[in-house]
Amino acid sequence: MFARLPGWARQHLAALRILLVFTVVVGLAYPLAILAIAQLPGLHGRAEGSFVTDAAGHRVGSSLIGQDFTDASGNPVPGYFQSRPSAAGGGYDPTSTSASNLGPEDVADSFDDPATRGVDESRQSLLTQVCTRSHDIGAFDGADGRRPYCTASGVGAVLAVYHAGPGFTGRVTKVVSVNELCPTRPFLVTYAGVPVSCRTLADDITAGRQVLIRGDAPARPAVPADAVTASGSGLDPQISTAYADLQVARVARARGLAPARVQSLVKAHTSGRALGFLGEPAVNVLNLNRALDALTPARQ
Template sequence: MERLPNTLRRHLAAVRAVAVFTLILGGFYPLLVTGIAQVVLPHRAGGSIVRADGREVGSSLIGQLFTDRYGRPARGYFQSRPSTAGYDPLASGASNLGPQDVVDRLPDPHGTGEAARKGRVSLLTQVCARSKAVGEVEGVSGARPYCTADGVGAVLKVFPAVGTPARVVSVNQACPAAPFVATYRGVQVECGRPGEDYSSGRTVPVRGKARAVVPPDAVTASGSGLDPHISVAYAELQASRVAGERRMDVHRVRELIGEHTTGRALGFLGEPAVNVLELNLALDRER
């Protein structure tokens, strides 16, 4: 029999290797691991699905919204932390905005392109707006350092960038809003004007005297956007509102918070946390 050329034999060997490893790593190994998981951790391997009244209502591993028919936060339920992924496992991820992202791009109805017309909200203003909204829902102060009273980042642009200030703009407060401070180093502060380029100015975040009452996890999204837990502090902040809406004793609501609080992983990692879905289901069972 005539031997195959070396080049062809090498290609056939590569094809056989791909086929073998595809069978092992793409078929046998996943089936083996899935089978072991189904035996050892059947609930988690199945997605940690939570059921109530005979139907699936979510997963204990994935956060979700609790809203009324108008899309507003349901007052009788505890609310999850924000999510940039919309709690969608297929869109899991963070916003990729960091602590230096403090300047908004104001919406410009006369701008060129959709991005200019819609503008862009900085991470700082997102946090300020969320804190203000949570404060209004819970009946507490939503004020935070580096936030204005109207819920945007307290940030100035100073011109020139170096030297004695000649012009100062509160860049996140669109005209005709009154700037959060009247003057800066003797210069009157202006409101921001959509479409103006402030990039050449020096960025000056201004720390106010407000003490934050709303916990950090109420205003920041998790890295995955799927976190099903909130801090004990955020749960306690919501307890009075939930108890009042359900006409329950607030002490009983706090007891349920304690019953659905998990400790630190391995006893020392992270902080105690409350599973929102499981807590809300426990509230429904109290009826």
């Protein structure tokens, strides 16, 4: 019967048959086969999202997605290991997975002008975000929070240096601390013999030569990189062993446990490199904190 149809009609019918076959195979059979495989023992939990439950059977998170361990005011709870920062939505939002998209040259903060009502123009640079986190973590964990190119107060140590001549030539006429808004006292008193002033909203910092001041921070900061930078996805559930080790003393003190006991839990929840050589060993924060709760409740 189809042989009597014109060529164009037979081609359309053949295309329709291919469409139907692939719809059944790819749209129905394949997904159902994958769903059936996912129900096998050992795979079901992973297929359902790797949810983690407490002793009462309530879901407390997923071992694949990080979360914050903070109180109602957003402050970190001393008795819990803290996760790395997240730029996904308000933090660890699976529907807004993202990075900050800020690069190493993002070192100047923006400040809100009170004259502009209804618009908040303030924004921390990547450098200040790193400096602030390192400063706060250092204070929280009793460690040295100093970092190169950061002030003691935890902002980027950046100067705008103005010259008398064109193209940043000639004598220095003015120096402004870019990330310290007046009336804050600048982190440096003078630069090139010129007093350093705090920044005002009227200062055009783009007209000055940008100078970063390294300071006296150690070459290898005590606060590791993953503690002060967000991951590419914003959802990482693990932290480095270095960041976990930094928190052991504080968690042990808050829970009344021996540091060696807490350290043994860290080791038990440390996974090795993928395939034995990819990446670095990491610690799953949620599983580690659940193990701590099984020993003793956190004291907030």
